[in-house]
Amino acid sequence: MPNMQMEKTPVAEQLPKVRARNFKEVCLGYTEQEAVNEAQRCLNCKNHPCVAGCPVSVRIPEFLAKVSQGDFIGAYEIIHSTNSLPAVSGRVCPQENQCEGKCVRGIKGEPVAIGRLERFCADYAMAHSDKLEAAEKPQTNGHKVAIVGAGPAGLTCAGDLARLGYEVTIFEAFHTAGGVLMYGIPEFRLPKAIVQKEIDGLKDLGVNIMTNMVIGRVLSIDELMEDGFEAVFVGSGAGLPRFMGIEGEALVGVYSANEYLTRINLMKAYLEEYDTPIKKSQSVAVVGGGNVAMDAARSAMRLGAERVYIVYRRSLDEMPARREEVHHAMEEGVEFLVLNNPTKILGDENGCVKGIECIKMELGEPDASGRRSPKPIEGSEYTLDVDTVIMAIGTSPNPLIRSTTAGIEADRRGCLIVNEETNQTTKQGVYAGGDAVTGAATVILAMGAGKKAAASIDKYIRGDKA
Amino acid sequence: MYKILRKKRLNDSIVLMEIEAPFIARKAKAGQFIIYRVDEYGERVPLTIADHDSEKGSITIIFQTIGGSTKALAQLEEGDGILDVVGPLGTATEYGEVKRVAVVGGGVGCAIAYPQAKALFNAGVEVDVIAGFRSKDIVILEEEMKAVSARFHLCTDDGSAGYHGFVTDKLKELIENGAQFDEVIAIGPVPMMKFVSKTTEPYGIKTLVSLNPIMVDGTGMCGGCRVTVDGKIKYACVDGPDFDGHKVDFDELMRRNSTYKSFERDHACRLTGGVRNA
Numbered sequence: 113m114p115n116m117q118m119e120k121t122p123v124a125e126q127l128p129k130v131r132a133r134n135f136k137e138v139c140l141g142y143t144e145q146e147a148v149n150e151a152q153r154c155l156n157c158k159n160h161p162c163v164a165g166c167p168v169s170v171r172i173p174e175f176l177a178k179v180s181q182g183d184f185i186g187a188y189e190i191i192h193s194t195n196s197l198p199a200v201s202g203r204v205c206p207q208e209n210q211c212e213g214k215c216v217r218g219i220k221g222e223p224v225a226i227g228r229l230e231r232f233c234a235d236y237a238m239a240h241s242d243k244l245e246a247a248e249k250p251q252t253n254g255h256k257v258a259i260v261g262a263g264p265a266g267l268t269c270a271g272d273l274a275r276l277g278y279e280v281t282i283f284e285a286f287h288t289a290g291g292v293l294m295y296g297i298p299e300f301r302l303p304k305a306i307v308q309k310e311i312d313g314l315k316d317l318g319v320n321i322m323t324n325m326v327i328g329r330v331l332s333i334d335e336l337m338e339d340g341f342e343a344v345f346v347g348s349g350a351g352l353p354r355f356m357g358i359e360g361e362a363l364v365g366v367y368s369a370n371e372y373l374t375r376i377n378l379m380k381a382y383l384e385e386y387d388t389p390i391k392k393s394q395s396v397a398v399v400g401g402g403n404v405a406m407d408a409a410r411s412a413m414r415l416g417a418e419r420v421y422i423v424y425r426r427s428l429d430e431m432p433a434r435r436e437e438v439h440h441a442m443e444e445g446v447e448f449l450v451l452n453n454p455t456k457i458l459g460d461e462n463g464c465v466k467g468i469e470c471i472k473m474e475l476g477e478p479d480a481s482g483r484r485s486p487k488p489i490e491g492s493e494y495t496l497d498v499d500t501v502i503m504a505i506g507t508s509p510n511p512l513i514r515s516t517t518a519g520i521e522a523d524r525r526g527c528l529i530v531n532e533e534t535n536q537t538t539k540q541g542v543y544a545g546g547d548a549v550t551g552a553a554t555v556i557l558a559m560g561a562g563k564k565a566a567a568s569i570d571k572y573i574r575g576d577k578a
Numbered sequence: 579m580y581k582i583l584r585k586k587r588l589n590d591s592i593v594l595m596e597i598e599a600p601f602i603a604r605k606a607k608a609g610q611f612i613i614y615r616v617d618e619y620g621e622r623v624p625l626t627i628a629d630h631d632s633e634k635g636s637i638t639i640i641f642q643t644i645g646g647s648t649k650a651l652a653q654l655e656e657g658d659g660i661l662d663v664v665g666p667l668g669t670a671t672e673y674g675e676v677k678r679v680a681v682v683g684g685g686v687g688c689a690i691a692y693p694q695a696k697a698l699f700n701a702g703v704e705v706d707v708i709a710g711f712r713s714k715d716i717v718i719l720e721e722e723m724k725a726v727s728a729r730f731h732l733c734t735d736d737g738s739a740g741y742h743g744f745v746t747d748k749l750k751e752l753i754e755n756g757a758q759f760d761e762v763i764a765i766g767p768v769p770m771m772k773f774v775s776k777t778t779e780p781y782g783i784k785t786l787v788s789l790n791p792i793m794v795d796g797t798g799m800c801g802g803c804r805v806t807v808d809g810k811i812k813y814a815c816v817d818g819p820d821f822d823g824h825k826v827d828f829d830e831l832m833r834r835n836s837t838y839k840s841f842e843r844d845h846a847c848r849l850t851g852g853v854r855n856a
Binding site: 285286287323324325326329330331351352353355361362363364365367368370371374375379385386387388389391462463464510511512 | 620621622647650661663665794795796798800801802804806811830834836838
């Protein structure tokens with residue numbers, strides 16, 4: 113008999129006042145008892161729409177059934193059979209638009225907390241790794257595949273191919289594997305030790321990770337193929353930050369969200385024993401309304417800023433950030449200046465930021481994105497006193513691969529063009545997925561693309577070269 | 579780990595290191611740079627490649643110990659390893675059709691001016707090297723630079739060796755006396771590159787400068803190294819590090835480079851326990 117409780121079983125979180133000043137994880141996760149109780153809310157309905165909502169097709173009702181029986185390791189094994197990074201996706205997936213968005217329980221109440229349960233199982237398995245069957249290195253099939261970029265797309269593609277017996281080498285530009293999971297998403301949402309454990313799991317499968325290798329500079333895609341890699345997967349992400357092109361963006365104290373977050377997350381500038389510096393701001397304006405803007409604003413708060421503003425040109429309803437992130441940011445004291453757009457950044461006599469001039473906006477007709485387009489209200493300019501401005505208005509794919517590889521085509525936004533069925537690029541044997549193809553999107557969509565490409569690469573190599 | 583094959587002190591504050599890095603050595607070209615991270619706690623620091631030996635699989639860097647991260651690197655000895663070295667980054671230096679070029683180096687910038695002069699000299703170009711230092715006791719690479727130039731002009735601020743004056747004075751003197759430079763390349767402190775560019779501008783001599791802004795990743799990702807060139811934002815790590823000196827906003831670059839000056843001063847050094855000098 114399912115548990116007919118209408119709401120999700122609540123989950124413990126650090127108190128907003130406390131967590132706003134530390135980098136520890138906000139959400140503390142379910143206890144075993146809470147997990148069992150929540151899993152029992154699943155009706156095990158006939159069509160399991162939740163699975164269709166999952167980009168990596170996790171067999172959700174099956175794992176929930178195991179959790180409700182208290183078999184957490186069994187549940188983890190079901191999740192892990194289709195999802196290489198469950199501890200990550202359980203934390204950062206926009207479940208409200210995916211599995212949970214499709215859950216039948218959501219029609220008359222709240223959906224089953226699938227994300228929290230996925231995270232619970234992954235954390236349980238990490239803490240009880242002695243109970244897991246030791247990951248056995250699959251028998252090698254002798255075929256070599258290269259992966260460019262160790263972010264969510266590349267790691268997923270590598271994991272799936274390694275399980276099929278391929279000899280996989282990942283080439284990562286940074287000194288640490290993980291991509292956006294390491295440099296972008298902050299510790300308080302996704303602890304780096306958890307990401308590292310997921311990566312170590314891939315190494316146990318035999319995946320070789322070469323860091324400090326910028327493909328396009330140190331080796332080209334063509335050279336990789338000459339070196340015996342039969343296929344290449346490009347998951348190089350969308351790393352190039354955009355600026356607005358307004359006056360004052362070169363002032364000292366203007367950051368791209370990428371730079372700000374990389375200094376904090378990858379280089380650990382928030383810890384005294386690390387050398388990388390970061391500005392200790394009093395008052396910060398973060399421009400943008402996505403998850404990255406929320407991450408930057410909440411990080412600035414944790415570094416000790418007294419006032420942190422989100423400056424966003426549309427209204428709260430159009431904000432692309434997850435509801436949960438907006439809610440968390442508000443609880444922590446981030447101030448939301450919606451329907452506001454920066455017009456210029458003001459500097460002092462030393463070239464340092466002293467304020468940002470904004471103009472009020474109103475919403476007009478829907479634009480190409482389907483969202484009502486914001487228009488400035490003439491004469492409504494005003495100045496906000498801030499010493500730091502962080503631009504979080506999006507990123508574009510890095511041009512390095514396409515500019516150094518003949519035969520790989522990109523669209524006018526710089527996104528690599530792929531066959532939607534196979535994720536093959538316009539060059540034979542070269543596949544791509546994740547933000548390099550879609551432009552900035554989500555971790556789970558990148559993982560889904562990595563998974564699809566792995567299946568295509570397997571088919572390509574077996575079909576072509578067996 | 580990237581092993582240090584050779585270490586040599588060129589003067590009190592400038593150190594040369596040859597590092598085992600076969601992948602980088604195979605591809606490196608004059609003008610490109612690497613980023614190193616000395617250990618887990620270290621910053622990512624960009625340094626231009628001073629030389630490379632693709633057969634031996636090594637690269638050479640020459641750096642001045644000015645902040646905590648370069649001091650940490652200078653503490654390593656032959657046989658030690660550097661945790662991370664990534665490269666070659668940036669685009670290689672490109673010259674037009676040149677017959678005679680002035681290569682201007684300032685201080686530790688001579689470490690990078692030298693391979694530029696060498697590449698040009700070996701390509702049959704008539705090279706004038708103008709090398710500037712504060713005083714005689716900190717001169718580096720004198721013999722090496724002499725060997726790859728048709729004319730070598732040593733300048734010191736205090737007149738303790740060679741020409742008494744700045745590199746810009748010497749450069750102007752040469753131009754005024756009829757030297758026909760097709761291009762000038764200037765590598766050194768930002769104010770020096772600014773004034774070399776100002777010196778050549780009235781004569782319309784194309785001048786390349788090699789910029790050294792604050793940088794994190796070196797692949798175009800952080801945007802920290804943005805410089806204004808000809809009124810447009812450029813990223814030194816991918817669009818540079820070489821730019822047309824007549825179009826660079828040097829004052830902005832100097833301001834941006836001072837972003838973390840106070841941080842360096844305040845940050846207690848974990849190596850020596852003392853306070854670092856900016």
